[in-house]
Amino acid sequence: MAWYHPLLFALDAERAHSLTIAMLEAWGRSGTPLAPKTDARHAVTVAGVRFPNPVGLAAGVDKDARAVRGFLGLGFGFVEVGTLTPLAQPGNPKPRIFRLPDDRGVVNRLGFNNGGIDAALSRIAALTPRPGVIGINVGANKDSVDRIADYATGVGKAAPLADYVTINISSPNTPGLRDLQSQPELGELIAASDGARHVGGRRVPLFLKVAPDLSRAGMEAAVRAAIDGGIDALIVSNTTISRPATLRSAHASETGGLSGAPLAPLALAKLIEAGEISGGAIPLVSAGGIGSADEARRRIDAGASLVQLYSALVYEGPGLAGRIVAGL
Template identity: 40%
Template structure:
């Protein structure tokens, strides 16, 4: 029903407006008591789906990627669509409006999206206020820096977000790979990235019960840069990698908005993100867990990433194009592979 009726209707309107309209619709449906209906339709409960990864027990390996519920406004309701975990953010210390609109574009011929949102969010304290109400949804906290913060001072922004969110998320993701904040990707270079991760790791070690820290990387890194990432992750002893963020590549695109500036997500990213996962897993000899994200539009896409070395997967653009049945289909396919 989603692909035949709901998606064609929604795709008639501006993507960003539709995003907020959909949030209102989901919230309204839950206010009518339909949460149980969504759970019965989309959740797949089976102990065989549980995954123990970086010290956490995930009810299933399919998560919602950061960027969809930036401000932790709908994590409880979204979990009813079958996700094993929800990643909120990217959040920054101070609220910021992000880049000028229009900044979100559908590429239907490519089954893709380009965004240049620019870390628009209400600030970390607003997210904390909502997360205080969380009871049983496993939450990842994706953290970044404010646009006005120079790279030399970026570490302070990450510390502010880390400290504020610490009691309310289950793991952290350090986002230095969005293409939509000027110069942010420069923080992926070996020296600044090592300093940033070492600082957060030190703060983490001072806590009575440290949380897992992951690094989210771009798909546009060279093999040499990926080897640097492996070295940084093993040297700093952070807990894992999310591969990958959006790409700045525009190779092979057909749609009207293919020339828009921003990060490209969706099917054009499927193969590259899997290549990055396989490279990291093989070169590191499985030294750390990987969350695979990028171009998952079918159960087969998800299985490919798991076979390449991912421990968990995340959806975003695939969820928009395929609907919540995709979460159920992936979990069912995983159960089939496990006999």
């Protein structure tokens, strides 16, 4: 049964989100685990990183790395924070998050709102002992004059504290950002990021996150660039600017990226497409519309090594990660 917290749903969506982060931040500081420890049989290794289980928190939830310990305590096998930009930025004007309850979806046009990568990294550095696997998702500032340089800066700063770093070029809410998914910009971006990811003798794993709105030819180009450039895993995918005809909720036509259950068919199709194109040459991470153990299993059977959750937490509640892991 869907989980609705009357108080949270009575609040504006962004305010409810902020309250949830604050609660999990407080619980994380208390040191009280919120879910049983994962059975060792659930562990999976991707890009040389051992994940306690394959169910992760997608970027966009804990943008500023405030509640990492709390989310890991809910049973997630890993947490990906961000998207973080070199400089703090407010994002797009409010309101910018819209629930689609009749469709179990969300539309957002946040626009990489965050307090800047330095502030978030200081919080991650303070997480001692290390609570679990932490990915750091990086992006470019909206008004940047050199977005590739922004990514290289983000990767270089994040690498010493990250189990892996994700290059996010898939958000629809920063004008022109998705253009980086095309050549020659993508090759240049990957090369610059690759040059920034080395910490001493350690080559920090580098993931690339692509959009579900890529054409087949666009996906082929992105996969080939990722493999040729030494990317360690491909995250498929982010929110979509498309709108299925089946949507019924009042806010379905709001501008922004659609996530949640309505995204599931497209996200699965693009995962399968990426697998066909890559032929197993690069690990795949599936995100988009995963809200149950059955859907997570469907993605794993379709070739995903890891899965990530976001919008389903709005409707299924904080115990979702643990339930999916148990169901797997």
